Amino acid sequence: MSTPLRVTVWNENVHERKHEKVRRVYPDGIHTAIAKGLAAAPDLSVRTATLEMPEHGLTQDVLDNTDVLTWWGHMAHGEVKDEVVDRVHKRVLEGMGLIALHSAHYSKIFKRLMGTTCSLKWREAGERERLWNVAPHHPITAGLGEYFELPHVEMYGEPFGIPTPDEQIFISWFEGGEVSRSGCCWQRGNGRVFYFRPGHETYPIYYDANVMKVMINAVRWARPTVRIMDQCPNTKPLEIIRSDDPAKG
Numbered sequence: 001m002s003t004p005l006r007v008t009v010w011n012e013n014v015h016e017r018k019h020e021k022v023r024r025v026y027p028d029g030i031h032t033a034i035a036k037g038l039a040a041a042p043d044l045s046v047r048t049a050t051l052e053m054p055e056h057g058l059t060q061d062v063l064d065n066t067d068v069l070t071w072w073g074h075m076a077h078g079e080v081k082d083e084v085v086d087r088v089h090k091r092v093l094e095g096m097g098l099i100a101l102h103s104a105h106y107s108k109i110f111k112r113l114m115g116t117t118c119s120l121k122w123r124e125a126g127e128r129e130r131l132w133n134v135a136p137h138h139p140i141t142a143g144l145g146e147y148f149e150l151p152h153v154e155m156y157g158e159p160f161g162i163p164t165p166d167e168q169i170f171i172s173w174f175e176g177g178e179v180s181r182s183g184c185c186w187q188r189g190n191g192r193v194f195y196f197r198p199g200h201e202t203y204p205i206y207y208d209a210n211v212m213k214v215m216i217n218a219v220r221w222a223r224p225t226v227r228i229m230d231q232c233p234n235t236k237p238l239e240i241i242r243s244d245d246p247a248k249g
């Protein structure tokens with residue numbers, strides 16, 4: 001059997017501790033539900049990390065031993081330390097995969113990787129969402145049909161302030177009439193980034209079989225192919241340079 005893919009599931013874990021309504025849906029935290037869903041795949045080795053842990057559970061050692069990091073945050077984006085964001089950002093550029101979930105569209109790490117506002121429209125009305133699979137050839141949609149639906153979601157609408165994705169995977173339609181780019185892929189340095197829209201804290205989204213199928217596919221897709229440390233070396237020529245350097249002397 002090949003080496004398992006090492007996944008770290010990160011969650012700020014604040015709503016779940018503060019709000020009874022959220023605890024009813026995710027009694028052990030969103031991270032636990034996501035980790036359980038991912039662990040159903042035999043090729044994934046899953047651990048969790050949360051905001052309140054030292055260094056938010058994302059020490060250099062943890063990141064060195066993470067192939068793909070999933071990120072859920074909402075009300076505490078501002079509490080994530082910049083030095084941890086710098087460390088995660090560097091690891092993505094080296095080759096680690098990152099899956100940004102739902103309200104992570106406004107997380108420091110996602111905004112840093114995108115370089116744009118990442119703003120969008122939103123509404124909490126428990127409406128229906130239909131996610132259209134617009135990339136049936138893609139590994140992230142393996143095993144899915146033309147579309148799947150979630151009965152009750154928070155709406156996220158366009159315009160979504162992201163750079164044009166390298167690959168568009170899902171487009172969502174909402175009962176209230178809006179649409180959104182709800183599954184998007186980017187390459188950043190040597191790492192792959194996937195944004196996946198579903199996941200509001202008061203709906204049982206991470207127990208949905210299609211959502212977890214996408215998550216497992218996305219983690220596999222985002223697995224590193226290389227790890228290249230950043231450097232900017234002064235380098236010796238491979239051939240003899242015969243030109244006279246006019247800047248010399």
Ligand code: ZN
Nearest residue numbers: 103154200201
């Ligand atoms: Zn939400």
